[in-house]
Amino acid sequence: MLLQAALFSLGAVGALAHAVVKTPTPRKAGALSEELCGAAVSTVLNRDLAGPIENAVEVADADYNCNAYVCRGYQYKDNEASLHTFQAGDIVDFHIVLVAGHRPGYANVSVIDPVNNVVLGSPLKTWEEWPINSTNPIQDDVDFNITIPERLASICTEGGKCAIQWYWYAIRGSQTYESCVDFVIVA
Helix, strand or coil: CHHHHHHHHHHHHHHHCCEEEEECCCCCCCHHHHHHHCHHHHHHHHHCCCCCHHHHHCCCCCCCCCCCCCHHHCCHHHCHHHCEEECCCCEEEEEEEECCCCCCEEEEEEEEECCCCEECCCCCEEECCCCCCCCCCCHHHHEEEEECCHHHCCCCCCCCCCEEEEEEEECCCCEEEEEEEEEEECC
């Protein structure tokens, strides 16, 4: 009986956690995101920082007034202290914490305008299959880098206008995972 309880507990943990950006520091929940997304959605997002967005959206109620599919609904105003400063051409290292890899899936890293939910140009990195090996991910899956594009130097000049978005969609289960890194480009 104790073994069954332990296995159930491990299964529940595995079902609750999936993948999230650890480095560089991504957006996190705050007072404004909780106000805009509502208590029900915020509770689910905060309970599992690496969980699929769909789990939160399915409990949305009348208090839901954010787009959880843009940076998990987390707001720049809650994350101003975590604003990263880069120069065009800088190489930015990423580390993803992969807790449970669901295949098949695909992923990409793009720069977005989080206010208007628009991708700014082509993705900086793409994976047609992600994760490649869910039991022992290769370095490129969870440890990779991107280069800050020159073409964004005149656009990403103010905090909140641009975010680097790591996006993973697990086809089986129709699950979306995102993390956003707020940044500005300086000369």
